[in-house]
Amino acid sequence: MASVSLVFDDKQNAYLRELSEKMNLDFGEFIPHVTLINVTEQDMPRLKAAAAALPVLGRLVLDGVNFLPDKAGNCVWVELRTQKTAWMVEARQQLLAALDGIHPGLDVDGFRPHITLGCVEAGTLDDVNMSAIPGQLPVITEPRAAACYNGVHGKVVEVVE
Incomplete structure (x- = not known):
């Protein structure tokens, strides 16, 4: 699996990884990101060109926390919501236009922009340290679109430069 995702600078990545850890979430090594589109074919030259053609986004506003149970009911994913602009x-x-033919029948509105922080086993939500979330979530400045390789559970494991 591959994607075009918004990725962040080292300082912002460190903040998001630290927040995940402080919240007692289990996500292992991950590269924080907001997925714009997942594709089933890993045509990196095409993905890189599509990402590079996107206009610059000045800021990404985080506006809350989501809890999303997986389909099997085994875990609950914890995400930071981002404003859908x-x-x-x-x-x-x-x-969608640039990657026609390699995306699995996606549409324009069928996505929820978010940053996954981690997951917990079903029934252990009390272990999530919600006090780690600041009263005011930061704004992520100058996120950039990049082609990415995705690993298990859609985690970005490599940003392709």
């Missing part, structure tokens, strides 16, 4: 809708339209 006109930029994201336009970027997704552009990606």
Whole structure:
């Protein structure tokens, strides 16, 4: 699996990994990101070109926490919601057009922008340290679109430069 995702600078990545750890979440090594589109074919030259063609996004606003049970009921994913902006809708339209034929029947509005922080086993939500979340979530500045390799559970494991 591969994707075009928004990725962040080292300082912002460190903040998100530290937040995951402080919240007692189990996500292992991950590269924080917001997925714009997942594709089943790993055509990296095409993905890199599509990512490079996107306009620059000045900031990404985080606006809350989501808890999403997996389909099997084994775990609950913990995510930071990001505002779904006109930029994201336009970027997704552009990606769908540029990657026609290698995405699995996606549409423009069928995505929820978020940053996954980790997961916990079902029934252990009390172990999540919600006090680690600051009263005001930071704004992520200058996220950039990049082609990425995805590992297990859609975790970005490599950003392709």
